[in-house]
Amino acid sequence: MDMTPDDKLQLVTEGKARFRAFLLPVTGDEHAGEDTPLDKWEQRGVPTRSMPVFYNPAMVVNRNISVLGVHAWKDNTRGSTKICDAMCGAGIRGIRYLLESGIDDAHVDFVDLNPAAIRSCEENIALNQIPPTAWKTHVQDANAFLYGRAVHEEDRYAVIDLDPFGNPMPYVDGALKALRRERGLLHLNATDLAVITGVHRLATLRKYQVTPMRDVPHHAEISARVVIGAIFKRAMAQDITIKPLFTLARHHFIKIIAERVSSIDQANVDRQNALGYMMQCRACKDHHVVRVDELRASSECPACKSTHVDHAGPLWIGELQDAGFCKAMLASFKDFRYMRGKQETAKILGLAAGAAGFPAGSHDVHEIAASLTLSPPSMEIIVDDLHRAGFLAARDVINPTAIKTTARRVDVGNILRARHHA
Amino acid sequence: MDMTPDDKLQLVTEGKARFRAFLLPVTGDEHAGEDTPLDKWEQRGVPTRSMPVFYNPAMVVNRNISVLGVHAWKDNTRGSTKICDAMCGAGIRGIRYLLESGIDDAHVDFVDLNPAAIRSCEENIALNQIPPTAWKTHVQDANAFLYGRAVHEEDRYAVIDLDPFGNPMPYVDGALKALRRERGLLHLNATDLAVITGVHRLATLRKYQVTPMRDVPHHAEISARVVIGAIFKRAMAQDITIKPLFTLARHHFIKIIAERVSSIDQANVDRQNALGYMMQCRACKDHHVVRVDELRASSECPACKSTHVDHAGPLWIGELQDAGFCKAMLASFKDFRYMRGKQETAKILGLAAGAAGFPAGSHDVHEIAASLTLSPPSMEIIVDDLHRAGFLAARDVINPTAIKTTARRVDVGNILRARHHA
Numbered sequence: 001m002d003m004t005p006d007d008k009l010q011l012v013t014e015g016k017a018r019f020r021a022f023l024l025p026v027t028g029d030e031h032a033g034e035d036t037p038l039d040k041w042e043q044r045g046v047p048t049r050s051m052p053v054f055y056n057p058a059m060v061v062n063r064n065i066s067v068l069g070v071h072a073w074k075d076n077t078r079g080s081t082k083i084c085d086a087m088c089g090a091g092i093r094g095i096r097y098l099l100e101s102g103i104d105d106a107h108v109d110f111v112d113l114n115p116a117a118i119r120s121c122e123e124n125i126a127l128n129q130i131p132p133t134a135w136k137t138h139v140q141d142a143n144a145f146l147y148g149r150a151v152h153e154e155d156r157y158a159v160i161d162l163d164p165f166g167n168p169m170p171y172v173d174g175a176l177k178a179l180r181r182e183r184g185l186l187h188l189n190a191t192d193l194a195v196i197t198g199v200h201r202l203a204t205l206r207k208y209q210v211t212p213m214r215d216v217p218h219h220a221e222i223s224a225r226v227v228i229g230a231i232f233k234r235a236m237a238q239d240i241t242i243k244p245l246f247t248l249a250r251h252h253f254i255k256i257i258a259e260r261v262s263s264i265d266q267a268n269v270d271r272q273n274a275l276g277y278m279m280q281c282r283a284c285k286d287h288h289v290v291r292v293d294e295l296r297a298s299s300e301c302p303a304c305k306s307t308h309v310d311h312a313g314p315l316w317i318g319e320l321q322d323a324g325f326c327k328a329m330l331a332s333f334k335d336f337r338y339m340r341g342k343q344e345t346a347k348i349l350g351l352a353a354g355a356a357g358f359p360a361g362s363h364d365v366h367e368i369a370a371s372l373t374l375s376p377p378s379m380e381i382i383v384d385d386l387h388r389a390g391f392l393a394a395r396d397v398i399n400p401t402a403i404k405t406t407a408r409r410v411d412v413g414n415i416l417r418a419r420h421h422a
Numbered sequence: 423m424d425m426t427p428d429d430k431l432q433l434v435t436e437g438k439a440r441f442r443a444f445l446l447p448v449t450g451d452e453h454a455g456e457d458t459p460l461d462k463w464e465q466r467g468v469p470t471r472s473m474p475v476f477y478n479p480a481m482v483v484n485r486n487i488s489v490l491g492v493h494a495w496k497d498n499t500r501g502s503t504k505i506c507d508a509m510c511g512a513g514i515r516g517i518r519y520l521l522e523s524g525i526d527d528a529h530v531d532f533v534d535l536n537p538a539a540i541r542s543c544e545e546n547i548a549l550n551q552i553p554p555t556a557w558k559t560h561v562q563d564a565n566a567f568l569y570g571r572a573v574h575e576e577d578r579y580a581v582i583d584l585d586p587f588g589n590p591m592p593y594v595d596g597a598l599k600a601l602r603r604e605r606g607l608l609h610l611n612a613t614d615l616a617v618i619t620g621v622h623r624l625a626t627l628r629k630y631q632v633t634p635m636r637d638v639p640h641h642a643e644i645s646a647r648v649v650i651g652a653i654f655k656r657a658m659a660q661d662i663t664i665k666p667l668f669t670l671a672r673h674h675f676i677k678i679i680a681e682r683v684s685s686i687d688q689a690n691v692d693r694q695n696a697l698g699y700m701m702q703c704r705a706c707k708d709h710h711v712v713r714v715d716e717l718r719a720s721s722e723c724p725a726c727k728s729t730h731v732d733h734a735g736p737l738w739i740g741e742l743q744d745a746g747f748c749k750a751m752l753a754s755f756k757d758f759r760y761m762r763g764k765q766e767t768a769k770i771l772g773l774a775a776g777a778a779g780f781p782a783g784s785h786d787v788h789e790i791a792a793s794l795t796l797s798p799p800s801m802e803i804i805v806d807d808l809h810r811a812g813f814l815a816a817r818d819v820i821n822p823t824a825i826k827t828t829a830r831r832v833d834v835g836n837i838l839r840a841r842h843h844a
Contacts, residue, residue, distance in 0.1 A: 140570075144566050144570040151563050173595065206686075237631065239593075264628075268624050296717060296718055300662040311718070
């Protein structure tokens with residue numbers, strides 16, 4: 001794999017970083033944005049494994065949140081300033097951490113198996129005039145590198161960013177090992193959506209070892225829970241667990257920020273309570289969760305008592321968002337008004353903070369309204385109506401037409417009907 | 423961890439190898455043999471993590487089988503002579519492969535994170551006058567080493583031996599990656615029996631991610647299936663699978679020899695057919711298997727129709743032994759008559775070859791006879807009686823008082839009764 005020819009490199013600015021990289025082409029009049037579905041990217045043939053050193057402008061909001069996440073965590077690093085950009089490519093994530101995370105004396109190890117990527121990364125580091133004490137590059141397999149750094153606690157990282165092409169699971173064990181015991185922070189992107197969502201069902205069963213579920217309105221949340229569940233299963237085999245702090249699922253990526261929690265007791269508690277199945281009733285179309293040890297005994301829908309209930313999992317049925325962490329990201333947002341995509345970034349963080357604390361799954365207001373042949377009210381109105389009826393409710397961050405709520409599907413339907421007849 | 427003081431080192435011969443190592447102490451008049459239960463070792467405090475460079479005489483039969491296994495495989499290595507002793511300690515396994523496996527120009531990489539182990543290993547290599555072209559030592563984390571060797575096919579191994587203290591699962595991904603695509607051979611020992619068997623149930627659920635089952639006569643076979651199932655789950659996440667060639671469970675270890683099979687299609691087939699649950703009926707005490715996708719739908723015992731059926735898994739419900747491989751080991755046994763423990767070694771290989779091809783689980787003749795208040799006939803007689811009644815039957819290799827058979831428990835009971843009244 002040679003380096004991209006120089007004449008195709010473009011100078012780009014993102015956040016406080018400038019860099020030269022191969023810009024992903026946008027064909028015709030399509031706008032490649034956060035919501036461009038994965039299959040569109042795949043149809044256009046980009047990104048591909050044979051084009052390793054590229055800049056994907058559609059990921060700007062994703063990277064903004066990464067920067068805000070490290071910034072919000074900086075008081076927890078307790079003197080460790082070591083960050084690992086484990087599949088660095090052209091280096092954009094690591095460079096932005098150095099320029100924007102606010103960690104004094106931050107040091108980034110940039111790792112990539114592709115020498116062309118490391119050359120590109122080094123040029124971009126130079127372009128941003130980063131002092132040589134703040135970084136080191138490594139042409140190495142990410143796992144070989146991470147396991148080497150995992151041996152001694154003093155070599156481990158405060159933050160590890162895993163942003164592979166496709167499935168991140170092969171790197172999760174090494175990353176969890178190479179994080180500091182106390183308050184290590186994992187940033188992870190998954191882009192193998194066709195596998196995670198169950199489009200390629202056999203691959204889902206092999207690689208994530210879960211039964212997938214696709215034809216439900218909260219399928220994107222299920223996908224995020226599949227990824228977190230897979231990370232957690234790797235963690236508990238190491239006698240540790242994870243605490244998800246921020247979770248997002250979009251058409252072409254799933255993004256997780258999670259803390260390494262080095263506690264066997266908490267791992268046992270999470271295995272029992274936070275690992276399980278999302279159940280979907282074929283009769284009333286409501287959903288519920290069962291814990292991992294209870295699938296075999298579970299048989300009927302708690303809402304309508306039907307015994308025709310499908311399951312997806314085992315996956316993470318615990319918290320997806322930490323309200324405090326999301327609010328901390330929002331609180332420092334005023335320092336980041338220079339960011340491209342800042343409105344979308346702030347909106348996501350606000351919704352994520354509000355979505356914390358709710359049961360797994362969501363109710364899609366548009367889908368329920370359509371099933372009742374009603375036109376849906378605004379999301380604000382339905383949230384207000386649910387509050388007045390005594391339920392907790394908030395807009396969902398993952399599905400923009402859904403609400404997180406303690407109400408059942410039938411309750412949401414009744415409120416839609418009442419609003420219609422009001 | 424310092425090296426063991428020289429005055430405690432003893433000169434030992436095993437197979438064709440001579441070496442100096444700290445001999446595991448045998449207290450009182452106890453004989454430390456293959457069948458010394460794990461808890462005895464644990465009570466005596468040996469081996470422990472703080473005593474890293476030791477020689478365990480109780481493992482001689484285990485290592486004999488390793489040598490015979492590599493010898494039987496030598497025509498499959500297709501020109502690759504690379505062997506990795508990934509947790510080499512004093513180097514006994516790798517040295518025996520070099521001296522006894524019959525592979526021309528064999529080369530062994532000896533890997534250990536402990537510098538004292540590598541020094542001991544190098545002294546033992548010198549003691550056996552092995553030429554410097556045949557080996558290299560590496561003070562390195564096993565995973566960091568294995569992932570580094572996994573990048574390029576030409577660096578990968580024909581044989582990798584994983585013999586860690588305790589749980590081998592943290593090294594399985596790296597070992598599978600670092601095996602040659604074609605006919606790579608994995609040797610693996612697990613000694614964390616209290617975890618595998620479910621004595622420490624929460625640890626079983628965390629580390630092997632299976633529901634264990636202890637109070638059945640074939641619990642040792644279940645334990646071996648737990649380990650193989652865990653290896654297979656790691657393999658299928660890599661789009662490959664494994665073919666177990668030899669499986670043994672003893673009081674203080676589980677030993678697996680398996681081929682890496684680089685086929686997504688076979689991985690899918692194995693996931694569907696060879697991963698599942700061992701079911702135990704509380705009413706009639708017979709056992710059966712269900713496939714991994716069928717647990718939720720399964721409810722009754724096929725023998726007695728009781729619905730009180732416990733499950734263990736997900737675990738490997740496929741083949742444990744490959745008759746051809748076991749017979750190949752036996753066929754070359756005449757060249758290995760110098761081996762200490764040769765009678766036990768040959769007996770195990772013969773039983774393993776005979777146990778191939780049977781359904782999962784076994785029937786313990788002594789236990790069934792006791793439940794009927796009969797005294798058991800010899801194993802040979804019951805096997806003959808089962809053959810005459812039209813069942814396939816053979817002595818089990820894992821449980822010496824059990825038979826592998828196509829008969830149900832009730833059939834075995836009827837034959838015991840008939841023999842008693844004959």
